[in-house]
Amino acid sequence: MERVFLEKIFKLGRVPGGLLFYGKEGSGKTKTALDFSKGLLCQNKITWGCGECPSCRYISEFTDKFFKEEIEDLKVYEDKDGKKQFVYLMGEHPDFIMVIPHGNYIKIDQIRKVKEFAHIKPALSKRKVIIVDDAHTMTNQSANAILKVLEEPPPDTTFILTTNKRSAILPTILSRTFQVEFKGFSVPEIKKLAGVDEVLARLSGGSLKKAILLKENRKLVEKVTNFLKNDPLEVFKIATEFEKWDTDKQRLFLDLLEHFLTEKALKDRENVEQYSSILDKIRIFKEGIPRGINGGLWLVHISSQLSS
Numbered sequence: 001m002e003r004v005f006l007e008k009i010f011k012l013g014r015v016p017g018g019l020l021f022y023g024k025e026g027s028g029k030t031k032t033a034l035d036f037s038k039g040l041l042c043q044n045k046i047t048w049g050c051g052e053c054p055s056c057r058y059i060s061e062f063t064d065k066f067f068k069e070e071i072e073d074l075k076v077y078e079d080k081d082g083k084k085q086f087v088y089l090m091g092e093h094p095d096f097i098m099v100i101p102h103g104n105y106i107k108i109d110q111i112r113k114v115k116e117f118a119h120i121k122p123a124l125s126k127r128k129v130i131i132v133d134d135a136h137t138m139t140n141q142s143a144n145a146i147l148k149v150l151e152e153p154p155p156d157t158t159f160i161l162t163t164n165k166r167s168a169i170l171p172t173i174l175s176r177t178f179q180v181e182f183k184g185f186s187v188p189e190i191k192k193l194a195g196v197d198e199v200l201a202r203l204s205g206g207s208l209k210k211a212i213l214l215k216e217n218r219k220l221v222e223k224v225t226n227f228l229k230n231d232p233l234e235v236f237k238i239a240t241e242f243e244k245w246d247t248d249k250q251r252l253f254l255d256l257l258e259h260f261l262t263e264k265a266l267k268d269r270e271n272v273e274q275y276s277s278i279l280d281k282i283r284i285f286k287e288g289i290p291r292g293i294n295g296g297l298w299l300v301h302i303s304s305q306l307s308s
Contacts, residue, residue, distance in 0.1 A: 002182055006036055010047045016178040017153030022166040023182030026207025029162040033131050034063045041125040055125050062091035087113045094123040097130055101137040104290050108141040115149050118157045128157045135161035136168035143170045150176045213252050224256045235303040239296040258282050278305050
């Protein structure tokens with residue numbers, strides 16, 4: 001439905017200067033933003049790109065590298081006080097940039113450079129496109145800075161912001177962007193796109209990213225099941241392993257734990273308050289992962305709550 005709507009405003013020539021794509025993680029926001037950018041920049045003016053003009057080829061190459069996480073040669077830096085400072089991602093296309101968090105945040109210096117780019121004349125296409133991925137990670141300074149250019153975007157520039165935390169976006173930015181909700185993929189769509197079975201498709205909760213991660217880490221489902229058995233030795237073993245996993249794998253484990261505990265809470269109404277308390281702790285746990293909290297200790301603590 002989202003793509004149908006975007007295709008409609010493209011054909012009508014009614015694409016606004018600022019768009020906000022929001023929805024759960026893995027619902028296709030970033031992929032659609034890149035695909036739509038291809039169409040906006042296409043030299044043959046085809047909605048999702050002709051795939052043949054130089055502009056389309058550049059965006060296709062960028063997209064391929066981005067999703068393969070081969071972004072080192074896309075990173076643009078500026079020299080500031082004798083130090084290299086990351087600004088944004090930019091491939092071969094002179095009229096396209098993509099802003100991503102530097103560390104955990106999108107910072108004011110990044111947005112200053114974005115504003116400079118927004119006022120440069122297009123070099124290859126008729127327009128320029130700026131994607132701000134994970135827009136909820138903008139600091140207050142950077143959010144207020146981008147607000148000024150969103151209020152009066154250059155007529156040849158389109159901003160596409162993406163977020164899975166719409167509530168964290170400044171109300172003033174929400175009011176100055178046209179919002180498109182991404183509700184996630186259906187189970188059949190997930191099965192087809194991610195190549196997973198019915199069980200993993202349902203566990204993904206409509207998130208393509210999560211489905212792919214589940215496919216790569218299928219044994220995590222078994223680990224969560226074992227964790228919930230609450231055997232002290234098994235809990236200790238999993239807690240030790242958890243510390244060695246990357247952030248995505250840690251989040252996936254906690255998402256699965258949250259899913260199974262929610263199912264238990266729905267079946268065990270008498271202990272729903274206990275489950276609610278544990279689920280709240282898991283959510284706090286997930287928020288603390290970027291800050292480098294001791295995940296192993298948190299898991300042991302959650303296990304003790306399960307047995308109390």
